[in-house]
Amino acid sequence: MKTLIRLIASCALSGVLLAGCVTDNGTSTASVNAVPGLGGSPIANGTAGASGTVPGSIPANASFVAPNGNDANPGTISQPYRTIQKCATTVASGSTCEVRAGTYYETVTPNSGVTITSYDGETVTVDGTDAVTGWTIHEGSIYKASIAMSAGDTNQVFVGNEMMTEARYPNGNDLFHVNWATAQAGTSSTRLVDSNLPNVNWTGAKVHLWSGTDPWTPETGAVTASQPGQVTISVDTSLCPSVCATAGGYYYIFGILAALDTEREWFYDPKVATLYFWAPGNVDPNTLPVRAKQRQYAFDLSGKSKVTIQNINLFASTINSNASSTSNTIDGIQAQYVSHFTALPGNRGASYWIDHLTDTGIVVNGRGNILQNSTIAYSAGNGVAVLGADNIVKNNLIHHIDYIGNYASGVALAGNGHTIQNNTIYDSGRSAIFPNAVPNEAIPPSNNNIGYNNLYNGMMLSRDGGEIYDAEDAVTGTRIHHNWIHDAQSLTSGSASDFPVAGVYLDSGASGFEVDQNVVWNTEHESIYLHGGGVSTPNNNHVHNNSVPDVNSGAYIWLFQIPNCGSTQVSDNLVLVPITQQSVKPPCTATSNGATAPGATEMNASVQVGCNFAGCSSDAPPAIVGNTVAASIAKQPGPLAVLVGQTATFRVTGAGSAPLAYQWKKNGIEVNGATSTTYTTPPATSADNGVVFTVQVRNAAGIALSAPATLSAE
Numbered sequence: 107m108k109t110l111i112r113l114i115a116s117c118a119l120s121g122v123l124l125a126g127c128v129t130d131n132g133t134s135t136a137s138v139n140a141v142p143g144l145g146g147s148p149i150a151n152g153t154a155g156a157s158g159t160v161p162g163s164i165p166a167n168a169s170f171v172a173p174n175g176n177d178a179n180p181g182t183i184s185q186p187y188r189t190i191q192k193c194a195t196t197v198a199s200g201s202t203c204e205v206r207a208g209t210y211y212e213t214v215t216p217n218s219g220v221t222i223t224s225y226d227g228e229t230v231t232v233d234g235t236d237a238v239t240g241w242t243i244h245e246g247s248i249y250k251a252s253i254a255m256s257a258g259d260t261n262q263v264f265v266g267n268e269m270m271t272e273a274r275y276p277n278g279n280d281l282f283h284v285n286w287a288t289a290q291a292g293t294s295s296t297r298l299v300d301s302n303l304p305n306v307n308w309t310g311a312k313v314h315l316w317s318g319t320d321p322w323t324p325e326t327g328a329v330t331a332s333q334p335g336q337v338t339i340s341v342d343t344s345l346c347p348s349v350c351a352t353a354g355g356y357y358y359i360f361g362i363l364a365a366l367d368t369e370r371e372w373f374y375d376p377k378v379a380t381l382y383f384w385a386p387g388n389v390d391p392n393t394l395p396v397r398a399k400q401r402q403y404a405f406d407l408s409g410k411s412k413v414t415i416q417n418i419n420l421f422a423s424t425i426n427s428n429a430s431s432t433s434n435t436i437d438g439i440q441a442q443y444v445s446h447f448t449a450l451p452g453n454r455g456a457s458y459w460i461d462h463l464t465d466t467g468i469v470v471n472g473r474g475n476i477l478q479n480s481t482i483a484y485s486a487g488n489g490v491a492v493l494g495a496d497n498i499v500k501n502n503l504i505h506h507i508d509y510i511g512n513y514a515s516g517v518a519l520a521g522n523g524h525t526i527q528n529n530t531i532y533d534s535g536r537s538a539i540f541p542n543a544v545p546n547e548a549i550p551p552s553n554n555n556i557g558y559n560n561l562y563n564g565m566m567l568s569r570d571g572g573e574i575y576d577a578e579d580a581v582t583g584t585r586i587h588h589n590w591i592h593d594a595q596s597l598t599s600g601s602a603s604d605f606p607v608a609g610v611y612l613d614s615g616a617s618g619f620e621v622d623q624n625v626v627w628n629t630e631h632e633s634i635y636l637h638g639g640g641v642s643t644p645n646n647n648h649v650h651n652n653s654v655p656d657v658n659s660g661a662y663i664w665l666f667q668i669p670n671c672g673s674t675q676v677s678d679n680l681v682l683v684p685i686t687q688q689s690v691k692p693p694c695t696a697t698s699n700g701a702t703a704p705g706a707t708e709m710n711a712s713v714q715v716g717c718n719f720a721g722c723s724s725d726a727p728p729a730i731v732g733n734t735v736a737a738s739i740a741k742q743p744g745p746l747a748v749l750v751g752q753t754a755t756f757r758v759t760g761a762g763s764a765p766l767a768y769q770w771k772k773n774g775i776e777v778n779g780a781t782s783t784t785y786t787t788p789p790a791t792s793a794d795n796g797v798v799f800t801v802q803v804r805n806a807a808g809i810a811l812s813a814p815a816t817l818s819a820e
């Protein structure tokens with residue numbers, strides 16, 4: 107490690123090409139030396155769907171679909187079908203549906219063996235929404251429209267492609283920087299006390315809690331009575347005090363017209379089939395492209411085999427499959443807002459922390475299916491649900507997922523024999539990857555290959571979890587290897603702030619995993635955590651040849667409450683903070699770990715980590731020089747919205763060896779005297795709306811620039 111002096115921190119964000127940096131547009135300084143134990147470069151060259159349609163190459167057995175077509179047509183290029191469904195259920199196995207540019211509002215259930223692709227690279231979108239029209243004034247700036255939507259909790263309203271907010275208290279639009287209300291003294295498991303609560307009758311509303319002594323999941327309940335400054339709630343209390351309404355805990359209220367009090371908010375009343383909406387800018391929504399989600403699936407491959415879906419965009423809808431789906435290929439899709447729900451559980455009595463693990467995101471079920479070269483963004487639940495056996499999820503970009511914050515994940519991985527490789531997964535409410543036995547507890551997630559993924563900004567809305575997390579499963583042959591795992595940081599401090607927010611977390615006796623050749627940094631608490639949970643079966647985990655370029659006091663490998671090590675070994679890990687064994691008697695084997703240990707010897711700069719198209723790259727691991735770690739950004743400053751006349755305080759969490767120096771910048775220009783971890787602006791003027799702040803963090807070994815944080819001032 108002593109040869110590593112050049113900086114490799116913050117490549118993607120610095121705006122300055124440093125040695126070892128590869129930018130999103132594919133330019134590279136190409137001066138990366140092998141960096142034992144740290145390296146690996148996200149390679150950015152080209153766009154998703156590189157293996158897709160070759161322009162001008164039309165198979166002889168192709169039929170055509172176009173927005174100006176007609177399903178009574180023969181499906182030729184001059185007389186195309188109108189719907190993808192007509193084509194995909196008319197043509198024989200082995201045929202191709204070439205879809206012309208346009209947006210299609212349907213759920214397609216194709217014949218087996220059919221390929222569905224965009225024609226000649228044209229832009230094709232299958233959209234789960236329908237237009238909402240016929241708005242009349244309800245009251246003030248609130249309009250209403252008659253529409254039949256779901257009576258459940260999956261409704262979603264857009265203006266164009268922009269998601270609106272289901273009316274709530276307190277107001278806030280950001281899915282991850284949630285504007286929580288805080289319960290006050292007097293709160294109990296069945297009563298929320300808050301003197302800030304607006305004095306309206308909340309009876310009949312829903313309440314969403316992130317609260318308790320160990321709030322590893324949120325949960326949703328009902329408001330059954332309302333008084334000034336407090337409400338009575340009906341919610342599952344079986345996990346109290348871990349997950350439970352309590353003073354200091356967080357909550358918001360929604361699902362009631364009384365919460366609709368600002369622009370962008372909507373409320374749907376299924377009893378009268380009416381949608382209420384306060385449009386952005388207080389305008390008449392008849393002048394806007396208001397859309398409501400009406401279909402869960404763009405494609406349903408249940409029971410289908412050998413279907414290929416290629417180079418198609420999805421909006422507000424996803425792709426489903428079931429245990430009988432085999433050998434299907436999903437390639438080069440761009441999917442936004444794949445799944446949405448608001449209540450945990452959706453069905454009262456279900457286990458809310460594992461709700462929607464199998465029915466959200468792109469559902470890859472059955473056997474021998476492939477999802478590749480695709481981008482999947484924005485989901486309340488999973489990015490991808492993998493079930494069944496022997497499926498492949500590779501070279502995908504998955505981000506802004508699990509904004510509900512339960513166990514739904516970037517990739518929720520049930521079953522066995524799957525390969526999850528070269529994916530970039532960032533900005534997740536809890537885990538990036540969750541190998542798990544749900545829903546079939548009899549099938550542990552064995553023989554899964556989780557490698558070469560770039561996983562970061564996980565655990566944003568959770569506690570007591572990790573970027574890769576498993577609980578209780580006894581597996582064989584599952585390997586977690588050659589991944590970058592970094593910046594797992596809860597966005598909101600509060601109860602249980604000192605609980606694990608880890609890189610790899612094998613919980614409650616999870617056993618049989620091999621964890622090797624990973625590079626783990628800037629995780630909030632614990633880098634790799636083996637929690638035996640007092641389970642007496644052998645722990646049998648093998649943690650070796652990982653590198654942890656992190657000097658934070660919490661950046662250790664932790665073995666806790668393991669009464670039976672079995673074959674567990676922790677060896678050859680490059681760590682700067684000593685490994686901790688606690689309530690492990692006798693201690694498990696731990697040899698050759700430290701600043702001179704071999705570490706992730708195979709992670710040199712030629713190793714591709716994450717996916718390989720625009721948007722896949724991230725900050726690279728910070729350099730280690732001797733025992734010094736270069737500066738980096740552990741927690742990025744978030745966007746802030748204030749009223750004109752108010753100040754705004756931006757915050758960053760830097761990492762690396764002390765001392766760290768900070769310099770905030772406004773639109774790229776240094777702000778005089780703004781040199782700490784926080785920066786408070788002067789009172790905002792309307793001219794400050796849209797101003798971008800960044801912060802540079804520096805130490806003797808390196809320099810890092812944060813992602814931009816925008817100030818909104820209205």
Ligand SMILES: [Ca+2]
Nearest residue numbers: 274277365367
């Ligand atoms: Ca509101």
